[in-house]
Amino acid sequence: NAGVTQTPKFQVLKTGQSMTLQCAQDMNHNSMYWYRQDPGMGLRLIYYSASEGTTDKGEVPNGYNVSRLNKREFSLRLESAAPSQTSVYFCASSEIAGGHYEQYFGPGTRLTVT
Amino acid sequence: QKEVEQDPGPLSVPEGAIVSLNCTYSNSAFQYFMWYRQYSRKGPELLMYTYSSGNKEDGRFTAQVDKSSKYISLFIRDSQPSDSATYLCAITGGFKTIFGAGTRLFVKA
Numbered sequence: 161n162a163g164v165t166q167t168p169k170f171q172v173l174k175t176g177q178s179m180t181l182q183c184a185q186d187m188n189h190n191s192m193y194w195y196r197q198d199p200g201m202g203l204r205l206i207y208y209s210a211s212e213g214t215t216d217k218g219e220v221p222n223g224y225n226v227s228r229l230n231k232r233e234f235s236l237r238l239e240s241a242a243p244s245q246t247s248v249y250f251c252a253s254s255e256i257a258g259g260h261y262e263q264y265f266g267p268g269t270r271l272t273v274t
Numbered sequence: 275q276k277e278v279e280q281d282p283g284p285l286s287v288p289e290g291a292i293v294s295l296n297c298t299y300s301n302s303a304f305q306y307f308m309w310y311r312q313y314s315r316k317g318p319e320l321l322m323y324t325y326s327s328g329n330k331e332d333g334r335f336t337a338q339v340d341k342s343s344k345y346i347s348l349f350i351r352d353s354q355p356s357d358s359a360t361y362l363c364a365i366t367g368g369f370k371t372i373f374g375a376g377t378r379l380f381v382k383a
Contacts, residue, residue: 164317191369200282202362202375203318210369250317261366265317 161186164266166251172272173241181236181269183251191254191261192234193218194226196247197268203250209234241273277301280363280374289383293350297363297374300344304365304372307339309348312360312376321361322348353381 164185173179185192190211195203195218205218209228223245225237234253238245249269254261280297287293295309306325310318322337324330330337338347346363360376 200375202278202280203373205371208369216369252317261369261371262320262323263371265319267317268315 163187164251164253164264166249166266166269168269169267170270172274173238174274175242177241178237178239179241179271180238181249181251181271182233183235183266184233185251185253185264186232187253187255187264188231189253189255189264190231192228193252193254193263194224194234194236195250195252196220196245197250198247206236206249241271243273245271246273247271275300276375277372278363278365278374281377282375284378284380286380286382287353289353289355289381291353291381293348293353293357293379293381295348295350295361295363295377295379297346298344299346299365299372301365301372302341302344304367304370306366307337307346308364308366308371309335309337309346310362310364310373312362314359318362353379355381355383357381 167182193208194206207226209215212231251266252263254263278299308323309321311321312318327341334351336349362376363374
């Protein structure tokens with residue numbers, strides 16, 4: 161099993177450009193998440209999808225949109241990139257286990273917006 | 275005030291030392307407490323989780339939760355250079371997980 165995969169691994173954008181980050185999981189998990197990680201800030205939730213067909217905002221959703229394409233895939237779109245969106249983006253998936261959700265993370269996408 | 279506070283370090287120790295990593299949290303509604311380990315340029319991976327106050331041991335790692343003081347700890351015995359990573363504490367309830375900023379640990383051979 162590959163677990164959670166993300167593409168691309170690295171990306172450089174100019175301000176105002178758009179792009180889509182792709183995420184896929186092969187663990188048959190219902191829930192998927194997008195986080196961003198910035199120095200000193202920890203992981204912050206952008207959007208999540210509790211199950212196929214549903215999406216909800218997290219802590220920092222402004223400037224992003226998501227699509228839960230099917231059970232396996234969850235994409236994150238930046239419509240008009242800004243330098244403040246320079247970050248490392250992690251996708252995660254989870255399933256309830258023993259009353260809590262264990263999250264499995266992908267390797268991350270390092271995005272720089274100039 | 276952040277919901278989860280964690281000293282970012284870095285913490286540097288010699289091989290074989292006992293390491294103590296700590297977090298405090300403010301929201302007592304969260305029921306599960308987790309530690310994730312993140313190697314450089316990798317995604318976080320779950321190391322341990324606990325549900326109630328007390329200790330939970332897994333090999334060289336012990337997780338401790340004190341709900342009365344809202345304090346979470348991770349102890350690493352006989353630390354190894356391979357333990358060098360960033361350790362993230364997290365509190366979780368349902369779909370919501372709040373992460374600490376992470377403590378960078380260096381174990382010197």
